[in-house]
Amino acid sequence: MVVTAGLLLQVVVTGLATGAAYGLVAAGFVLVFRLTGILHFAHGDVLGASLFIGLLVAGSGNYPGVAAIAFVVAAAGSALLYLVVLRPAFRRRAELGWIGGAVAAAFAIDATLVAAFPRAAYVFPDLAAFDRFRTWQLGGGASLPARTVFVLGAGLAVAGLADLLLTRSRFGLGLRAVADDPTAAALSGIRVDRVVAGAFAVAGVLAVVAGLVVVPATTLAPHTGLLLGLKGIVAALLAGLVSPRRAFVAGLVVGVFEGVVVVTLHLPAWRDVAPLLAVVVFLAVRPPALAREAVE
Amino acid sequence: MTTGRGRAGLVGAGAIVALALPLVVRSSTGRADAANAVLLFVAAAGLVVAVGWAGMPSLGQGGFVGLGAYGTAIAQTRYHLDPLAATALGVLVASVAGAVMGVAVARLRAPFVALGTWLGAWAVGLAVDAFPAVTGGARGLVLPPGRIHIRSLGTTVHLTGVVLYEAAVLLALVTIAAVAAWRRRVSLVLAVQREDAPGAAAAGVDVARWRAGALTVSAVLAGAAGALLALVAGVADPTAYGPLLSVKLFLIVLVGGADRLLGAALGLAVLAVISPLAHAVGSDARAVEPAVTGALLLAVVMFGGVRWVRPTLFAPPPAAPPPAAPPPAALLAWDGAALDARELRVRFGGVQALDGVSLDVAAGSCHAIVGPNGSGKTTLLRVLAGVVAPDGGVVRLDGTDITHAPAVERRRLGLARTLQRPLRATGLTAFDVVLAGAEPRRRTGWWRALARTPQARREQGEAEGRATAALELAGLAERFDVPVERLHGAEQRLLQIAQALAGGARILLLDEPSAGMGDAEGATLRRILGTLRDNGLTVVLVEHDVGLVAALADRVTELGGAYAARPYASGPCPPEPSSLWSRPSP
Numbered sequence: 001m002v003v004t005a006g007l008l009l010q011v012v013v014t015g016l017a018t019g020a021a022y023g024l025v026a027a028g029f030v031l032v033f034r035l036t037g038i039l040h041f042a043h044g045d046v047l048g049a050s051l052f053i054g055l056l057v058a059g060s061g062n063y064p065g066v067a068a069i070a071f072v073v074a075a076a077g078s079a080l081l082y083l084v085v086l087r088p089a090f091r092r093r094a095e096l097g098w099i100g101g102a103v104a105a106a107f108a109i110d111a112t113l114v115a116a117f118p119r120a121a122y123v124f125p126d127l128a129a130f131d132r133f134r135t136w137q138l139g140g141g142a143s144l145p146a147r148t149v150f151v152l153g154a155g156l157a158v159a160g161l162a163d164l165l166l167t168r169s170r171f172g173l174g175l176r177a178v179a180d181d182p183t184a185a186a187l188s189g190i191r192v193d194r195v196v197a198g199a200f201a202v203a204g205v206l207a208v209v210a211g212l213v214v215v216p217a218t219t220l221a222p223h224t225g226l227l228l229g230l231k232g233i234v235a236a237l238l239a240g241l242v243s244p245r246r247a248f249v250a251g252l253v254v255g256v257f258e259g260v261v262v263v264t265l266h267l268p269a270w271r272d273v274a275p276l277l278a279v280v281v282f283l284a285v286r287p288p289a290l291a292r293e294a295v296e
Numbered sequence: 297m298t299t300g301r302g303r304a305g306l307v308g309a310g311a312i313v314a315l316a317l318p319l320v321v322r323s324s325t326g327r328a329d330a331a332n333a334v335l336l337f338v339a340a341a342g343l344v345v346a347v348g349w350a351g352m353p354s355l356g357q358g359g360f361v362g363l364g365a366y367g368t369a370i371a372q373t374r375y376h377l378d379p380l381a382a383t384a385l386g387v388l389v390a391s392v393a394g395a396v397m398g399v400a401v402a403r404l405r406a407p408f409v410a411l412g413t414w415l416g417a418w419a420v421g422l423a424v425d426a427f428p429a430v431t432g433g434a435r436g437l438v439l440p441p442g443r444i445h446i447r448s449l450g451t452t453v454h455l456t457g458v459v460l461y462e463a464a465v466l467l468a469l470v471t472i473a474a475v476a477a478w479r480r481r482v483s484l485v486l487a488v489q490r491e492d493a494p495g496a497a498a499a500g501v502d503v504a505r506w507r508a509g510a511l512t513v514s515a516v517l518a519g520a521a522g523a524l525l526a527l528v529a530g531v532a533d534p535t536a537y538g539p540l541l542s543v544k545l546f547l548i549v550l551v552g553g554a555d556r557l558l559g560a561a562l563g564l565a566v567l568a569v570i571s572p573l574a575h576a577v578g579s580d581a582r583a584v585e586p587a588v589t590g591a592l593l594l595a596v597v598m599f600g601g602v603r604w605v606r607p608t609l610f611a612p613p614p615a616a617p618p619p620a621a622p623p624p625a626a627l628l629a630w631d632g633a634a635l636d637a638r639e640l641r642v643r644f645g646g647v648q649a650l651d652g653v654s655l656d657v658a659a660g661s662c663h664a665i666v667g668p669n670g671s672g673k674t675t676l677l678r679v680l681a682g683v684v685a686p687d688g689g690v691v692r693l694d695g696t697d698i699t700h701a702p703a704v705e706r707r708r709l710g711l712a713r714t715l716q717r718p719l720r721a722t723g724l725t726a727f728d729v730v731l732a733g734a735e736p737r738r739r740t741g742w743w744r745a746l747a748r749t750p751q752a753r754r755e756q757g758e759a760e761g762r763a764t765a766a767l768e769l770a771g772l773a774e775r776f777d778v779p780v781e782r783l784h785g786a787e788q789r790l791l792q793i794a795q796a797l798a799g800g801a802r803i804l805l806l807d808e809p810s811a812g813m814g815d816a817e818g819a820t821l822r823r824i825l826g827t828l829r830d831n832g833l834t835v836v837l838v839e840h841d842v843g844l845v846a847a848l849a850d851r852v853t854e855l856g857g858a859y860a861a862r863p864y865a866s867g868p869c870p871p872e873p874s875s876l877w878s879r880p881s882p
Contacts, residue, residue, distance in 0.1 A: 037407070038407075039407045039410070041410075041414065085597075085598055088598070095353075095406050095407060096347070096353055096406070096550060097597070099353050099406070099407060099410045100353075100546065100547055100550050100597045101594070101597050101598060103355060103410070103414070103543045103546065103547075104543065104590065104593050104594040104597045104598075105594055106543070107544075107547075107586075107590040107593065107594075108587065108591045108593070109590075110540070110590075111540065111586035111587040111589070111590040112587040112590070112591070114583070114586070114587070115583045115584050115587040116587075118583065233411070233415065237411070269427055270426070271426075272422045272426060273419055273422050273423045273426050276415045276416070276418055276419035277419050279412075279415055280396075280397065280400050280412060280415060280416055280419070281400070283400045283401060283404065283408075283412050284396070284399050284400035287403055287404055287408075291405060291408040292403055292404060292405065293403055293494070293503075294494055295494055295497060295683055296494040296495075296497075296498060296678075296683070296715055296717075
């Protein structure tokens with residue numbers, strides 16, 4: 001296949017749209033990590049479960065209903081996961097305890113979804129009938145559907161809103177205080193547990209936004225949320241887990257990389273595997289400073 | 297408490313019962329179930345080494361099992377290798393993947409070890425779906441009926457359920473023997489780095505290498521288990537391996553107590569009890585089983601496991617043998633080396649920590665480094681020890697340029713540094729920690745410890761002798777079996793000196809050894825350091841205690857504070873504190 005400029009543009013913009021979704025997931029993952037040092041293994045599974053519960057309760061024709069329920073479930077579920085499963089071990093500094101709790105939760109959610117929704121794919125409602133909107137022609141047979149533009153725009157807008165929330169609001173100020181020094185934050189009257197639970201809830205909501213914009217383009221499968229979660233974690237790691245903002249940008253990069261690998265190199269099978277292998281190599285060659293064992 | 301002989305008898309009796317099981321269990325499904333349980337135990341035993349001993353929470357075990365299984369299956373179905381060669385290939389694939397993963401995560405903190413291995417396990421799980429042409433996709437790869445033709449005997453062995461079951465039991469016995477062989481040396485070194493990785497690194501343990509080794513060993517066992525699992529099932533089944541198996545194995549090891557094989561067996565027993573509960577819940581037991589198992593494991597971790605899963609649960613490696621009569625101090629190295637540094641520069645962001653510092657330490661002398669807080673004393677020691685790379689300058693040991701030699705290499709050359717803080721070594725005794733300090737002088741590793749070669753045994757004896765001598769010299773001979781966390785502050789510092797001596801130190805870099813010591817303790821330290829110097833060791837001392845410096849040091853280097861006109865000044869140590877320490881500097 002000849003790679004024309006139009007096709008390249010299509011690949012990049014499509015990749016950016018997918019990447020915006022990965023970026024939202026990654027931003028939530030980094031937010032939680034910076035606040036507590038906890039790696040949210042069940043991030044993607046909570047996302048998947050929220051979408052399925054929304055679908056189950058509101059029905060497959062009701063986008064606003066599905067979205068509302070998914071938001072509530074993700075926020076509450078994510079915060080509860082922290083308060084009930086992770087916090088007890090985390091407080092005792094039992095690292096293996098919270099790792100075990102997090103992966104056990106991920107395992108339980110994933111296995112429950114697979115058992116409860118045995119079909120390979122479920123129809124997911126859409127916000128609007130994007131198929132009837134105009135499709136921009138880019139020349140050389142390449143095109144840009146309205147849906148892609150919507151996904152990218154929604155992703156960027158929500159990321160911008162989240163950024164404002166984290167940098168400008170009172171809640172964001174509390175978050176940064178806890179991230180800097182939880183003890184000092186507690187001494188100055190910040191309710192640390194409430195702030196952390198709130199951050200878990202925000203992470204869950206951001207992930208559900210990602211799911212709500214990209215899933216309608218395809219279908220919902222038991223592993224959809226999990227795969228989004230893995231891609232988000234990959235992006236977060238590649239960005240060095242420094243800030244949600246950088247993690248979002250890394251998500252865009254992963255999305256574009258994926259698009260290039262799939263389309264230009266004709267390697268669709270590598271789409272999900274390649275980012276995971278790449279991140280393992282990355283850890284071996286240049287582990288992020290925050291992930292490294294200290295040296296004295 | 298079981299004695300060594302009692303334990304061996306127990307294992308022997310268990311082995312006979314296990315090997316004879318097919319005489320009782322007649323059904324082929326019963327035998328396959330038994331073989332599967334034995335193989336899961338082998339995979340869990342691998343995790344005992346990685347998680348329990350090394351403190352690396354690996355979530356990759358299911359992936360390695362999968363690589364072993366698919367490696368074997370692909371070698372048989374696509375390349376028509378016979379089952380033995382195919383099994384070897386499967387184990388090899390898993391081992392190489394384990395080594396790569398081990399190197400990748402060796403330098404990471406525990407949660408990131410979990411994350412890296414978790415992503416690796418998903419890479420395996422997703423690859424099975426992504427490349428159906430190779431892996432058979434959702435249907436898996438069905439293996440041909442197994443036969444091994446043994447030419448020398450002129451006979452063909454059919455891989456029936458009984459043969460495979462016995463092979464699984466033999467693999468488990470080999471695993472138990474290997475773990476027993478590693479108990480003394482490997483588990484001790486891994487425990488020391490698990491409790492305090494920076495401290496172990498300062499004592500000369502090559503932390504990254506040991507950790508990579510631990511993960512590789514866990515992958516070898518997982519690969520072997522996976523290869524046999526595929527042969528027993530007659531199919532490489534995509535639903536049987538991967539991340540979910542990882543989580544299962546990780547949790548059963550945690551639940552049982554991660555540090556010992558008995559814990560792995562216990563965890564498997566818990567799983568064996570809760571899995572059948574799934575059959576009571578749903579009509580389609582096969583689909584419901586993972587969900588119920590997951591929920592129950594979550595409950596176990598939440599309501600019981602959290603209490604069990606805590607760092608102190610990690611039982612110490614076997615108690616140290618009591619030191620025999622104090623061996624001659626001749627076991628230790630007494631040929632102090634010379635150290636010199638030229639124009640060292642280090643910059644941390646906006647702070648110029650070292651600005652052209654030079655140092656000449658004669659062999660067998662005591663050289664003190666003094667200066668106000670923040671003048672760069674500790675940074676200088678860290679540069680000399682190879683922990684911080686200087687932005688400029690040269691460090692030489694006995695005239696050889698070691699500026700770019702890594703810390704572990706310098707430690708082997710005899711350059712040993714103590715930390716300002718006490719070591720963390722929950723559950724380990726003073727002797728354990730000092731014995732691990734002998735690592736830089738040791739040449740054998742995993743393999744020779746496993747084979748118990750004469751060299752490995754001789755080395756173990758020598759290391760124990762050196763550790764005993766070092767404890768004696770540091771005045772800790774009476775305290776050898778005291779848990780490290782119960783040593784008081786002064787003893788903690790002497791312990792690190794003993795560690796350095798056991799590792800063949802020729803130059804001691806001591807970072808404020810007298811900090812927090814009382815008068816009596818300070819006098820003991822002074823006497824011990826005096827003995828070491830008088831016997832020929834080189835001592836570089838960062839100190840605030842002017843009395844100690846005046847009593848011991850032959851020469852003094854003063855580092856200037858942030859406002860000093862000159863970065864440093866050197867001179868012979870005056871008998872009394874005098875001009876060198878008074879401001880403004882001369």
